Amino acid sequence: xxxxxxxxxxxxxxxxxxxxxxxxxxxxxxxxxxxxxxxxxxxxxxxxxxxxxxxxxxxxxxxxxxxxxxxxxxxxxxxxxxxxxxxxxxxxxxxxxxxxxxxxxxxxxxxxxxxxxxxxxxxxxxxxxxxxxxxxxxxxxxxxxxxxxxxxxxxxxxxxxxxxxxxxxxxxxxxxxxxxx
Amino acid sequence: xxxxxxxxxxxxxxxxxxxxxxxxxxxxxxxxxxxxxxxxxxxxxxxxxxxxxxxxxxxxxxxxxxxxxxxxxxxxxxxxxxxxxxxxxxxxxxxxxxxxxxxxxxxxxxxxxxxxxxxxxxxxxxxxxxxxxxxxxxxxxxxxxxxxxxxxxxxxxxxxxxxxxxxxxxxxxxxxxxxxxxxxxxxxxxxxxxxxxxxxxxxxxxxxxxx
Numbered sequence: 001x002x003x004x005x006x007x008x009x010x011x012x013x014x015x016x017x018x019x020x021x022x023x024x025x026x027x028x029x030x031x032x033x034x035x036x037x038x039x040x041x042x043x044x045x046x047x048x049x050x051x052x053x054x055x056x057x058x059x060x061x062x063x064x065x066x067x068x069x070x071x072x073x074x075x076x077x078x079x080x081x082x083x084x085x086x087x088x089x090x091x092x093x094x095x096x097x098x099x100x101x102x103x104x105x106x107x108x109x110x111x112x113x114x115x116x117x118x119x120x121x122x123x124x125x126x127x128x129x130x131x132x133x134x135x136x137x138x139x140x141x142x143x144x145x146x147x148x149x150x151x152x153x154x155x156x157x158x159x160x161x162x163x164x165x166x167x168x169x170x171x172x173x174x175x176x177x178x179x180x181x
Numbered sequence: 182x183x184x185x186x187x188x189x190x191x192x193x194x195x196x197x198x199x200x201x202x203x204x205x206x207x208x209x210x211x212x213x214x215x216x217x218x219x220x221x222x223x224x225x226x227x228x229x230x231x232x233x234x235x236x237x238x239x240x241x242x243x244x245x246x247x248x249x250x251x252x253x254x255x256x257x258x259x260x261x262x263x264x265x266x267x268x269x270x271x272x273x274x275x276x277x278x279x280x281x282x283x284x285x286x287x288x289x290x291x292x293x294x295x296x297x298x299x300x301x302x303x304x305x306x307x308x309x310x311x312x313x314x315x316x317x318x319x320x321x322x323x324x325x326x327x328x329x330x331x332x333x334x335x336x337x338x339x340x341x342x343x344x345x346x347x348x349x350x351x352x353x354x355x356x357x358x359x360x361x362x363x364x365x366x367x368x369x370x371x372x373x374x375x376x377x378x379x380x381x382x383x384x385x386x387x388x389x390x391x392x
Contacts, residue, residue, distance in 0.1 A: 016197070018195065018197075020192050020193070020195055021192075023191075023192045024188060024189065024192035027188040027191060027192060028185075028188055031184060031188065051184060054184060055182070055184055055187050058184070058187060058188065058191065059187070059191070060332075060392070062191040062194070063198075064263065064331070064332035064392070065198070066197070066198040066199070066200060066201070066330075067201065067261060067262050067263060067331050067332045068262075069262075072262075072264070076264040077262070077263060077264045079264075080263035080264040080266075080334055081263045081332060083334075084263060084332075084334045088391075119182060119183070119184065122182040122187060123182050126182070137190055140189065140190050140193045141182060141186040141187060141189055141190035141193075142182065142186050144189060146193075147193055162194070162195060162196055163196065165190070165193060165194050165196075166194050166196040169190070169191065169194055173392075177392075
């Protein structure tokens with residue numbers, strides 16, 4: 001089918017052919033790598049702020065996934081997006097970069113505190129969406145409700161929910177861009 | 182929101198964005214058609230178009246500007262991909278520029294000294310410098326739409342190349358009206374108009390092609 005030998009490449013090919021499960025696995029597979037990059041580059045950001053950047057990168061990967069072509073390797077494409085968004089995110093936070101006091105304490109004691117994958121920015125952005133869009137994102141993302149059930153709950157067709165979700169994600173990216181700056 | 186929740190949300194969005202190539206054709210082809218129609222209706226094609234089309238030095242205007250348009254469009258499409266800004270090769274654009282300058286030199290040498298000024302300044306500089314940028318607006322805009330849907334990591338450069346592409350096509354269309362057949366005229370003034378459009382497009386791109 002394609003010359004993708006890399007596992008990420010195979011997942012993304014399947015994802016682009018409409019396999020949502022492969023797509024979720026692709027995103028899960030790249031996340032630890034993205035997190036590693038963000039933490040290595042921005043040690044001065046707190047864990048939650050780092051995770052905000054990771055989520056920003058994931059959202060960009062999602063919204064720009066059509067710029068990947070199956071004849072190209074995944075990693076250079078993914079790293080190019082990551083680098084662009086990380087540089088952007090740090091530039092945007094440059095004025096209010098936070099140097100968490102924990103960094104001055106014993107690094108081994110960094111276990112306590114909130115779950116490191118809990119990030120605050122996205123929640124704020126969702127709050128800025130219109131009511132219905134926010135509800136769709138919350139139902140699917142936070143409650144884990146399927147698209148079909150979300151449609152039933154909101155008396156919308158499944159197709160309408162999909163379109164609304166897609167628009168909401170695009171809006172979230174624009175809101176982030178504006179809000180962080 | 183946890184990252185796992187975000188991933189679940191993203192995976193639920195199964196709407197496929199339209200391929201860039203599709204957006205390109207859907208935007209560029211009608212833009213060029215409108216530009217050609219505008220030249221035809223407002224300026225009118227040159228009366229000796231059929232003869233001009235068989236005169237090498239005249240046809241070269243269309244060949245050069247059309248080649249610039251095609252090469253730059255291809256490069257703009259590559260620049261829409263995030264990983265390509267470092268590897269994309271710009272030499273086809275330099276080759277077109279070199280060919281144009283070579284032609285200019287050849288024309289300078291072969292034109293008698295007393296005729297050079299006349300050939301260079303012609304009679305239609307103003308209409309040339311106004312028409313080419315105006316005709317560029319739609320094609321360049323359609324390329325900017327493609328680049329915005331894409332993910333360029335070199336916004337100014339992508340804007341510059343999009344400007345070259347759109348104004349190259351616009352100049353090729355303008356040549357259907359223009360009767361100034363000396364390279365002394367068209368390399369100079371078409372070239373100036375194209376560079377001006379490309380620079381403006383680069384300035385706009387640097388602001389609007391971020392994502």
